[in-house]
Amino acid sequence: MNVKSLIRHETLLALLLVVVLIVLSFQSDRFFTVDNLLNQGRLMTEIGLIAIAMTFVIATGGIDLSVGSILGLTAILTGVFWQNVGLPLPVAATAAIAAGTFAGFVNGVIITRFRVPPLIATLATLALYRGLAEGISQARSVRGYPEWFYVLGQQDVLGVPTQLWILFFAAVVASIILAYTTWGRTVYAVGSNEVASRFSGLSVEKTKLALYTASGFAAAVAAVIFVSRVSTTRSDMGTGIELDAITAVVLGGTSIFGGRGTIVGTIIGLCLIQALKNGLSLAGVKGDGTIMLIGAVLILAILASNLFERSGTRT
C-alpha cells in the first residue's frame, strides 16, 4: 500500500507537469524551446540542490530552515576569503563550502547531541548564520571575480548550463542513495520509527548528523553557484529560499512527518514550480498572480493525491 501510494503521487504529479507544459506551450510559443527550458534549469539549480538534501532531512521527520542563511554565510565567506584574506579563488570557495558544511554539522550536533527539535534548532541558527553573514561582511559586497569563475554560473558545458550538470548529477546520486543503499533505508526507517531504528542497531544519530551536514553542504555549493551566476556576494543572499525548497519537497510527495518521499518527486515538484513561474510569466501573467497559483497548486496537488490514496485503499 505504501509503495503503491508513493508511485501514485509521483505519477499524478508527473501527469500534472505534462499537462502544465502542454497548456503553457499553447500560451506562448517561446516557452517550449530548448533554450528556454535549459535556461530554467540554470535558474532552479540552487533551490534544486537544497531541495534534494531537504528531501532526505524531511524524510527522517526533520526539517532544516537554516539553509538560506547558510547560503548567505557561504557566499560572504567566499568573497571574504578571496578578497580580504587573499586566498586564491578556488581555495577560497572550497574553504567557504567547508565552512557552510560545518554550519550544517553544527545544526546536526544541536539536534542530535542536545536533542533540540530540528525546527527549533534551525530556526535559531537561521537567525545566527544570517547574523554572522551580516557581521562578517560588514554589509559590504564583494565583486569583480575573475572571468573564469563565471563558467560555473553563467556558461554552458556541451550546450547545457554548467550548473544543470551539477544538479543532474546530484539528483541521480541522491536518488540512488535514497532508493538502493543502506543509508537510504536508514533514512526511511528513522523517519518512520526512530525508536525502533535505534533498537535495531541502526546509527540514528550518525545518520541525522550526516544529513544535516549534507544539507549544509548542499546549501554551500548552491551558494558558490549563486555567486558565480550573479557575479557578486551579498549577505542577504538566499533569504527565504528554505520555503521554496520545502515547497518543492512537499509538492513532490515527501511526507512532512517523515518516512516517505523520493528524489524523483522532489525534482518533478521543482520542475512544476519553475515551469509555472516561467510559463505564466511568458503568457503575460504577473509575478503576484503566479505565486498565488503556485500556492493553489501546492494545496490542490496534495489534496488530490490524498483523495486518490484514500479511494485506493477502499477498493
Next chain:
Amino acid sequence: QSVWTGGDDLPTNPLACDATPATAAAKPYDGGQPTNAPDRKGKTIKVVDVPKLIGIGYFNATSKGIADAAKEMGSMDAKTDGPSKANIDDQVTLIDNYITSGVDGILFAANDPVAIAPVLKKALAAGINVVGYDANSTPDARQWFVNQAEFNGIAKAMVDSMAAEIGDEGAFAIVTSTFTTPNQARWIAEMAAYQAKCHPKMKWLETVEAQEDNILSFNQSNTLINKYGDELKGIFGMTSVATPAAADAVTQAKKCGSVAVVGLATPNAMKPYVGAGCVKSVVLWNPVDLGYAAAYVLRATADGTLASGATSVKAGKLGDLSVINGSEILLGAPTVFNKDNIGNFDF
C-alpha cells in the same frame, strides 16, 4: 561608530558646502549596446518595467509615470512586473523570463548593481534596449540610467536640512532599511562625508536597520529617542518606509519640535505629519517624473535619437534633461515637499 563604506568601496565625493554646483568632468559614453537591435524607430515597442519590488508606494509612483508617458507617446506598450520582495534572485528570474518572451525594451531599478548585470547583458545581447532608473547597474550592462539625483546631491540636501533644523552642533541618528541596500548605503556614506566636511560639529549618534517594515522602523525610532533622551535632536529616515514611521514615533513621543525628522519619503505617506507640523519638509524627487523620464529615455534610445555622445534628451513635459557621467541622465533637482505644496501631489 564604524566607518561607512556604502556597501562597496567606492570613494565618496562630497559637494561644496555652499551652493557651488559640482563640476562634472566630462566622461565618454560608458554604457552598453544592444547587439543587432532591429530598427524600432517610430514603431510601437513592448516594454517591461521591473522595479526593485512591487507593492510599495514609491514604485507604484514610478510605474504610474511610465504608464503616463506610454499613454502620451502612444507608441509604447508598457507593463510593470517585479518581485514581491526586494530580492536579487527573483528580479533576475523575472527579467530572464521577459527576455525569453521577447520584449523590445527593459526598464529596471536594480536590487544589486552587479548581480543584475549578467541578465541585463543577456538582454542587450538579445537586441533589447535597456534603461535603468532609480538604482543603477554596472554601466556596461545597460544603455542609459536615469539618475533621480546624484548621491552627493541628496546627501547635501539631507544634511543641510537637518543642520537648518537642529543647528550645527546637534546630534542625530539614522533609520535605514538594511545596511546592504545599495542606494541607502551610498547615501549614508555620502552624508557622512558631507557632514564631516561641512558640519563637522554635528554628532552622528548611530545608524539602525529596520528592514522595509514600518512597525519595526517605528520601534527603532522610539528606541533611539529613549536611549539618547534630550541629546537626540534629529532622525534621518532613509526610506519611504522609515521616514513616516520615524515621524510617527516623534509625534507619539510628543517630541514634535524638539526632535526633527528629515528624510526621503513619498508625500502621501507624509501628509499627516507635515500637516500637523511635526515634519517641516520632506526631500524627494518626484518618482512619477522619474518613471516618466525613464520611459522617454527608453523611447529615444529605441529610436536612436539618444546615442553615445548626446548631451541632452527631450523628455516630454519635463523638457530637456542633461546627460552626465557618460551614460546617465539627470532628472533634476529633488522636490521639497512642505505644508504648502504637499497637498498637490498624489503618490
Next chain:
Amino acid sequence: MSNPTAYVSLTGMSKSFGGVKVLKEVDFDVRPGEVHALLGENGAGKSTLIKMMSGLYTPDAGTIMVGGKEVKFSSTRDAAAVGIATVYQELLLFPELSVAENVFLGNYPRTALGIIDWAEVRRRTRDLLDQLDTYDLDVDAKVLSLSVAQRQRVEIAKALSKNARILIMDEPTASLVESDVQRLMMIVRQLRERGVGIVYVSHRMSEIFALADRVTVLRDGAHVATRDIGEVDENQLVSMMVGRSIESLFPKADATIGETVLRVTNLNHGRHVRDISFDLRRGEILGIAGLVGSGRTELALTLFGMTPATSGEIAMDGKVVRIGSPRQARDLGIAYVPEDRGQQGLVKSMAIRKNVSMATIERLSSGIFIKAGEEAQRALDAVKRLSIRCRNIGQPVGELSGGNQQKVVIAKWLETMPKVLILDEPTRGVDVGAKAEIHTIMGELVKQGVAIIMISSELPEVLGMSDRVLVISGGRITGEIARAEATPERVGAAMTAHRTGEAA
C-alpha cells in the same frame, strides 16, 4: 440472537479494512452484572469488534442495540453517553498530561462558573486510584514518566470515573505481573457485584476460567460459539479458537548446555540495575522473573547497550567487552526483542522484508548497495521458518496480527545469528497458538546453541521454559533457582524479597 436481558447487543457486525473483511456478521451481547469473555487468536477481530461497540469504528453492517433500542455511534462520546467505557489494548493516554487530567479528560467536574475544578479533579482521581489500591501513584505525575502497569491503572481509573454500565477491557492483563492480575480480577469482581457488565479479552485461560460467566470465541473474524463457562473446558476453547488442539504450551526441548558465553559481573546502571552478576551458557534458557518496575527491562537495556553500564563488567566468550550502543551489542552477537513491539520493535509502515533485514542491512549490502534479491530471499526464508502468516513479504508489518508481528521482530534478530538472544515479554498479547509456536522456536534455537535470556511476567511461562530462573527485585538479584527447584512459591517469595543489606 438478541437477548431480552442483555444491555448491549450487537447483531451481524461486519467490518473491512482495505478490502479485507476482518469481521464477518458477528453477534455479541453483554448483560448487566456478568463477565463476558471474548476469545480468539491474534487478528481474530476481537479488538475490532470492541472498537465498534465503543464508537471508535463505524460498522460496515450490523446493528447495535442498547437497552432494547437501536443506536448508532458516531463517536466514542455517544457510546460513553449510554454507559459504555473501554480500556483499550494499546493504552491510549496523553503522555504530556498529568494522571488526574488523563482520568478526567473529556468529562471534567466543573465549578458553578463552568470552568474546570482542578481541586475536585485531583481529589476524585486520588479516590479512584485508592479504590484500585494504587496509593503510590502521584495524581500530578505526567503519564510519560509512568511504567506500563501504572498506565494501565490510570486507564482503569479513567473507565471507572465514567460510572460505566458496561466496561470493556481489551487484554488488560497483558502487561501485568501475577500480583497485579489478582488485584485487577478483584476489581472486576467488585464491579460485577455492582451490576456492571464486563467484556473481558485475554489470552490467559486461567483468568477466563476464574472470572468469566460466558465466553464468545471468534476465529478469522467469524463467530464460532457463545457458551456458559460451565459448559466448556480449556481444551475445547483452545480448539475452537485455533481450529486444532495444541499439544503443549511449553514444549521444553532438551538442549545440551555448553560453555559460558556471557558473564556479567557487578553490573550497575542507575536505580534499576544494581550489582547484577550472572553467567549464561550456550543452549540455556535463563528466565528472569520480577515484579513490575523491578528492573528486568533495564537490565536487558544495559546488556544491549541502550543504557550503557556505569560500572561492572560484561564478558562475551571470556573476553571483557564494552557495550556502548545497540550497534556494538549486535556486533558482539547480542540480540534484544523489546517488550514494546509497536514502538521499539517494528517500523510498522515498512514491509516485512525491510523489517526482517533491518538489523543486518549492512551485511546484506555489497559496498553501500542493498542486495535486494538476497534480502527478499532471506525474508521469505524467515517467513517460512517462523510460519509468519502474511499476504506477502511486501506487506506492511502494521497490518499483521500481534503474534505475527512478534515473530517478525524475532526473525529480524535471528538474522543477526546472535549468540545471546534476550526476549523481553516474548509472548505478551500473543494468542495461545502463536505462543506455542514462539516457544517451539525458542526450543529450536537453544538446540542450535543459542543462549536465551527470557524476561516474562507470566510465571507459568518462566517456569515452563527456563533452565534456570533469576529473580530480580529492586534492581538486584534476589534469587537464582534451578529448573528442578523452581516452584511458583519459591520464585514468588524471591520476587517480593526485601532488599538485603540496603542502608538508608
Next chain:
Amino acid sequence: MMTTTVEATARSRSAPQRPGFFKRLFAEYGQEIVVLAAIVVLFAVVTMVNPRFISANNLTTIFSGNAYIAVAAIGMAMVIVTGNIDVSVGALIGVLATISGTLAVAGYPIWFAWLAPVLVGMAINAIIGILVAYARIPSIVVTLGALSILRGGLISVTGGTWITDLPSAYLIAQKQVLGLPVPLVFMVVLTALAALWMRYTAFGRSLYAIGGNAEAALATGIPIARRIVAVFVIHGAFAGLATILFATQLQVIQSTVPPNLELTVITAAVIGGVSILGGSGTVIGSTLATILFATIGSALIFVNVSAYWLRAVIGLLILATVLADMLRRRGRS
C-alpha cells in the same frame, strides 16, 4: 537514622506528598521561568549600563510596540499545541490590515473596521482549518500554500498603495486606558484570558490532548477535526486582534506583507516553551518570549553592540535560550 527510614517506608505506601508549590511551579512552567529570568537579567544588566533603558518610555516601546506579535503568537501557540503550524500568519495580518484600514478610510463605523479583520481572519483560517482537519493535508503544506495565495493576492489587489488619512478615532493602539498604552493592555488581558481558557476549560484542555496523542484523543471522544478547525478559527481571531494593533500603531498602513512576521511569531511561540511536537506549552510562555525578543532588540542598541553584529548576537541569544531549556529538561529526567 532508624526512625527516618521507617517513616519514609511508611509514607511510600500511602499517598505521595504533593511536591511544594515552587517545585510544581518549576515543573509546570519551567521554560516560562527560564525566559522570564532571561528578561530580568537583561533588564538588570542593561539598566546598569544605561539607566534610561528602564524609563517608562522605553518600557512602553518594548512592551507595547511588540504587543501585536505577542497577540498573534497566542493563536500560534494554540495551533502548535495541537501539533500543527501556520506559516501564513504574516501574510494574513498584511491582508487583514489592508481590509481594516480601507474600511476605516471609506467611512464605515470604526467598530466595524476593527471587527472586520477579526471576522475575516476567522473565515480565512476556517478554510485552512477545514483543509487540515477534513482534507487531511498537513498544516505546513496548507499554510505554505496560503502564504503564497495571500501574499500574491494582497499585492495584486492593492498594488501596494498605502492607506493614509485614517480617522484618529480608529488609531486605538495609540491611545491609553488607565494611563497604560492600549497594546499593552491588549497583550496582558488576552494572554491572561487565553491562559485561563487553555487551563480551565474542557475545550482548552482538549487541544493539549490532540497534540499529545491524537489517537487517544479520538478514543476519548474528542471531536478532533472540529477542534482543529476551531483552533485555526481562534488563531484567525487572534491574528485579527493583532491586526488591530498592527494597523493602528501608525497613521499610515503599509499594504504589504510585513517581512518575516510569520517566523517571528513562530519563534516566539516555540521559544516560549510550546513543544513543536504538540501537547505542551502555554501562551504565557509565548508572550514572555515576545517580550524577551523585544528586550534583546532594544538592549543591544542600548549597549552599543555594533549594528553589523546585532543579528548575530540575537541569533546567539535565541540559540542559548533553546540550549538552556534543553539542558534543563535533561537535568530533570
